Amino acid sequence: MKRRGKGGGSVFYHEGKGKWVAQLTWVDPATGRKVKREKHCATRREAEQALADMVAAQARGLLTDPSRLTVRDFALEYLRRLEKEGLRPNSIRLAQEELAHALPSLKDPKAHDPLGRMRLQEVKPVHVRGVLDRVMEAGYAPRTVGRVLMRLKALFREALRLELVARNPAEAVRVRLPKGEKAARALEPEEVARLLEAAEASRSKDMALLLRLMLETGLRRGEALALQWGDLDLEKGEVRVWRSWTKAGGKGAFSEPKTPTAKRVVPLPRGLLLRLQARREELLERLTLEEVAGLFLVGGDRPVDPDSFNHYLRRLAERAGLGRVRVHDLRHTWATLALSRGIPLEVVSERLGHASPTITLGVYRHLLEEERRGYVLDLEDLLYPATRAKA
Known part of the structure; x- marks a missing residue:
């Protein structure tokens, strides 16, 4: 095991998993609880780089305490906050409807909702891409899919502002209209x-x-x-x-x-x-x-x-x-x-x-x-x- 100074974390080889591990432990000042983060890498160099990234992120306050808050629960909080901020009722309704294409459990708590049941901090761009593909496969127009992505970006942007996530996983995802497809129709x-x-x-x-x-x-x-x-x-x-x-x-x-x-x-x-x-x-x-x-x-x-x-x-x-x-x-x-x-x-x-x-x-x-x-x-x-x- 290779240890750094206090608060610097450690890098070691995990025999059981055959992986190099970058590990960082710190005390959350808000709760007083000890928090541990690990990342498994293929090589020692990758692990050392991962540790350096974690130390830098933690110093900037971007390495959040692992939370059980799900995407669905945060989306409900987000919609309630929009209502308190005085957003127009119709705008709130549209936001809920468009988010519900990606998070069906917003309308039906028993609905199959892989993204909604994920922890907020676990979501990666590939998960967002996957849910958009499912919306497209369900027969919705590309314009609708684009609106769903816009809502997910806004949702995770709010989570980023509140420092609940370290990055916005929806920002890296793109939806392109097929050739000849128009967002709206202009009559001749x-x-x-x-x-x-x-x-x-x-x-x-x-x-x-x-x-x-x-x-x-x-x-x-x-x-x-x-x-x-x-x-x-x-x-x-x-x-x-x-x-x-x-x-x-x-x-x-x-x-x-x-x-x-x-x-x-x-x-x-x-x-x-x-x-x-x-x-x-x-x-x-x-x-x-x-x-x-x-x-x-x-x-x-x-x-x-x-x-x-x-x-x-x-x-x-x-x-x-x-x-x-x-x-x-x-x-x-x-x-x-x-x-x-x-x-x-x-x-x-x-x-x-x-x-x-x-x-x-x-x-x-x-x-x-x-x-x-x-x-x-x-x-x-x-x-x-x-x-x-x-x-």
């Missing part, structure tokens, strides 16, 4: 026309109007559902977005917008403005101006269930022969069409309510790169326009 102008035609033929005028509003402004579903007629200034031609209608725990509830910049005033296109004015005039035939102002665009005295619009859009898209169209695709369509027609990135970001143009750029970088290929400066055209014209 002809597809938008077909969808709107199907909406005009539907029985619900208010749902059709809400669909057109989302397509022409890029509002999120919750933002659009929370709108009352009093939020629209039809004289100025703008709408004030200041809250969201979401679903949490099976019930609808109002919440703050997703980001501070999501509280915004959005101008209304002329065609949409005329339709809104006509619809308000219909309501004013039987109600006072004050009564109309308190009504929601869809639902009257109370916003409709968020899922109702999802079902409406699905049926509408099938009727229009468009296949599957998701609610977020409407917002993505507006942003794509706006950028492709030269509306500045900063304006698009502001209308979408993004926290910054950087976020918008990250989502639509591919589109902007395609558009920029057409921006070239030809000196021949600039310096000799007459000659080029004759040619």
Whole structure:
């Protein structure tokens, strides 16, 4: 056995296992308990390097006391902490649903959950990769798998901040979309026309109007559902977005917008403005101006269930022969069409309510790169326009 000084650990050969062992022992100042860490290596040099790494990590406070805390238990604590920090109910619900793809026991404690039952400190990148592969094999889209990985990264990032783990095992894992796969679908102008035609033929005028509003402004579903007629200034031609209608725990509830910049005033296109004015005039035939102002665009005295619009859009898209169209695709369509027609990135970001143009750029970088290929400066055209014209 080769020993270092006090607190330096030791390196020795284990006859029974035929391995070199790096061993470090210290006293946890928080509990007063003696803690021992061992690592088995093939050679003495590897063991000595492993010991040096452990000593350095322990000195920096990164070598945590082995804990029985499981990934599932920490995930439950993490979700409760998000709720205490005031995260929007819908955001918490989405976080739980996406984490549950990797940790099924979050929804059903008896479910088969290899990762959830592992100790938090035992998880390695290979375990994260394995659970993502199982999610993919279950038939979920690559975009969903990417969201699951994002949640696992955030979960272990919190554990790292709390010094419960020495590294984030999810950071080393990557999920790449297959060639041609897009995170969201942007409808072509002809597809938008077909969808709107199907909406005009539907029985619900208010749902059709809400669909057109989302397509022409890029509002999120919750933002659009929370709108009352009093939020629209039809004289100025703008709408004030200041809250969201979401679903949490099976019930609808109002919440703050997703980001501070999501509280915004959005101008209304002329065609949409005329339709809104006509619809308000219909309501004013039987109600006072004050009564109309308190009504929601869809639902009257109370916003409709968020899922109702999802079902409406699905049926509408099938009727229009468009296949599957998701609610977020409407917002993505507006942003794509706006950028492709030269509306500045900063304006698009502001209308979408993004926290910054950087976020918008990250989502639509591919589109902007395609558009920029057409921006070239030809000196021949600039310096000799007459000659080029004759040619």
